Amino acid sequence: MxxxxxxxxxxxxxxxxxxxxxxxxxxGPTVYSFAHIGxxxxxxxxxxxxxxxxxxYPRVDYTRNITDIDDKINAAAAKEGVAIKVITERYTDIYHEDLDALGVARPTYEPKVTEHLAHIISMVERLIANGSAYAAEGHVLFNVTSYAGYGELSKRDRREMIAGARVEVAPYKKDPGDFVLWKPSTPDQPGWESPWGRGRPGWHIECSAMAEALLGDTIDIHGGGHDLVFPHHENERAQSTAAHDGKTFARYWLHNGFLTMDSEKMSxxxxxxxxxREILKAAPGEAVRLALLTGHYxxxxxxxDEALADARRKLDRLYGALRDAGDVAASDAKAPDAFIAALEDDINTPAALAELFELARALNKASDAAEKATLVAQIKDAGALLGLLQQNPGEWFSQSSGTASEGPSExxxxxxxxxxxxxxxxxxxxEADRIRDDLKARGVLVEDSKDGQRWRRL
RNA sequence: GGCUCGAUGGCAGAGUGGUGAUGCAGGGGACUGCAAAUCCCCGUACGUCGGUUCAAUUCCGGCUCGAGCCUCCA
Structure with missing residues (x-):
């Protein structure tokens, strides 16, 4: 792989x-608002x-955190006049609902920052003790000059970063690039007791602490959106490496590209x-998922809208092949090698999908029952790796196009x-054609097959 | 301004130093009462200008255009 x-x-x-x-x-997400498609x-x-x-591999421990301490959460809570927990629990539930609809399985661990404060504090103490961090005016800052590898991940030169920095440098920083590990809270802000007074953790330390707590000092894969490379992952790497006597923090760093709207970043x-949830009103979650896997990550x-419509039509073809295969009992065949090879080549989902379509064509052409059984099993197993094609074809074709759409009842x-x-x-x-046209106008397509009439929602 | 990554047929989107993935759309045919679905056939795509090479869309460089980061951000 x-x-x-x-x-x-x-x-x-x-x-x-x-x-x-x-x-x-x-x-994972900072839970202060609804999640968008990006x-x-x-x-x-x-x-x-x-x-x-x-x-x-027999065991894959996948951790995706929930950030439930953050100034944007504080702002949202203050605006509604409620405790931050009200905000974070609400949007955590919504996040789960949305991802469930997209067929995203829960990670092995889903830690929350509020459950790991003791660990965060202990990590900060260790960083101060070994000279990587220092306390100043109620803050604790990580000193970037203490870590020689700083900038390697984002391919940046520290001096150039400082020169190009547009932020005002706080007077208590030893180096302009130093970043906050802990910051003080005013009495009206959420805060936790610490050796440096009542305060809250900075954004980057939480991931280092939770990764250490749940996965150990060195992890195999660290992933996230491309925008997190700097500063978030660069800082995480510095903190964790410094806290672990120079041991490698993450062995493989993976970053997904951005999703744009009309070629512009969504923000x-x-x-x-x-x-x-807006998209899900007009499209099945499975189509949204496929649309996200259409391009390389x-x-x-x-x-x-066209990308989404395209994904629906692709699923129509794939489910159509499974439906037309009829009731053949699927064999225990697994996804073919070419399909696996595509996914194991840096998660090349477009190439994997191409293999899936080849299987569908083969299934449409197959007349032998044993051959069909093998192909159905292969398609389903391949689909499972992508998180697709797990419903009955009948369900796929009879479902409405989204949570908000209407149409004639069954x-x-x-x-x-x-x-x-x-x-x-x-x-x-x-008369037969009139009925068919009438249904089509109402969003139901009628088809005549050798097994009689069948229909699907458009 | 600095850094990173891109530019493939009507659209989306892989890939490769020398036989044009895949899906949608389009054209022709088979099947069908007609359709739909399905199957078969059909496209001289690789931003631009140079270089390397027997051969470049694929490697190298310039240019143009686009996206992202440098500030919270998936």
Whole structure:
């Protein structure tokens, strides 16, 4: 298996430190608002990676955190006049619902910052003790000059970074690049007791502490969105390496490319965010998931209505092949080698999907029952690795296009179909076609097959 | 301004130093009462200018355009 490592800038052979326990950490959401479709990309991509790894390794410990201490959360809570827990629990639930709809399996561990304060504090103490960090005016800062490898991950020169920095440098910093590990809270802000007074952790230390607590000093894979490379992952790397006597923190750094809207980054300031739940009103979650896997994970992906419609049509084809195979009992065949090879080549989902379509064509052409059984099993097993094609074809074709869409009920459809078959038997094709056109106008496509009429929602 | 990554047919999107993945759309045919679905056939795509090479879309360099980071951000 090969994975592209941001640190080296190239694809590398993947070999876990301990094949009996593969460890993976992915930065999860800050729960202060609804998740948008851009947030869904890493969740889906790394979900696929976890599935692929689990096929090969007996145990994959996948940790994806929930950031439930953050100034944006504080702002949201203050605005509503509620405790931060009200905000964080609400949006954690919503995040779970949204990802469930996209078929994203829960990670092995889903730690919250509020559950790891003791660990964070102990890590900060260790960093101060070994000279990597210092306390100043109620803050604790990590001294970037103490870590020679600073800038290696994001390929930045520290001096250039300082020169180009647009932020004002706080007077208590020893070096302009130093970043906060702990900061003081005012009495009206959420805070926790610490050796440096009542305060709260900085953004970067939480991931280092939780990764250490759940996965150990050295982890195999660290993932996240490309925007996290700097400063978040650069800082995590510095902290963890410094806290562990120079031991490697993450062996493979994986970063997914951005999702754009009309070729522009999705962001609240631009006003072009598209929430996952808004999309789900008009499209099945499975189609959203496939749309996210259409391009390679490291490439930028432009989101638009056509991409989503395209994904639906692809699923129509795939489910259509499974449906037309009828009731053949699937054999125990597994996904073919070419499909696995594509996914094990740095998660090349477009190439894997191409293999899946080849299987579908073969299934459509197959006439032998044993051959069909093998192909059905292969398609389902391959689909499972992508988190797709696990429903019955009948469910796929009869489901409405989203949580908000409407259309004639199944009872109505069945009644219309009965009338149409009667018209057809009487060779009244004009009436039969009228019924078909009428249903089509209402979003239901009727098809005649060798097994009689069948329908699907458009 | 500095850094990183891209530019493939009507659209989306892999890949490769020398036989044009895959899906959608489009054209032709088979099948069908007609459709739909399915199957078969059909496209001289690799931003631009140079270089290396017997041969470049694929390697190297310039240019143009695009995305991202340098500030919270998936």
């Amino acid at each position: 090969q994975l592209h490592n941001t640190l080296s800038g190239r694809k590398e052979d993947f070999a876990p430190l301990n094949p009996e326990r593969v460890t993976m950490y992915v930065c 947030n869904a990309r890493p969740a889906v991509v790394f979900d696929v990676l976890a599935r692929v790894l689990r096929r090969r 609240k300031s631009v006003g072009n965010v598209l929430l996952i 490291r490439q930028p992906l432009d989101w638009n 009872t109505e459809i069945e009644a219309a179909l009965a009338a149409r078959i009667a018209a057809k038997t009487a060779k009244d094709y004009k």
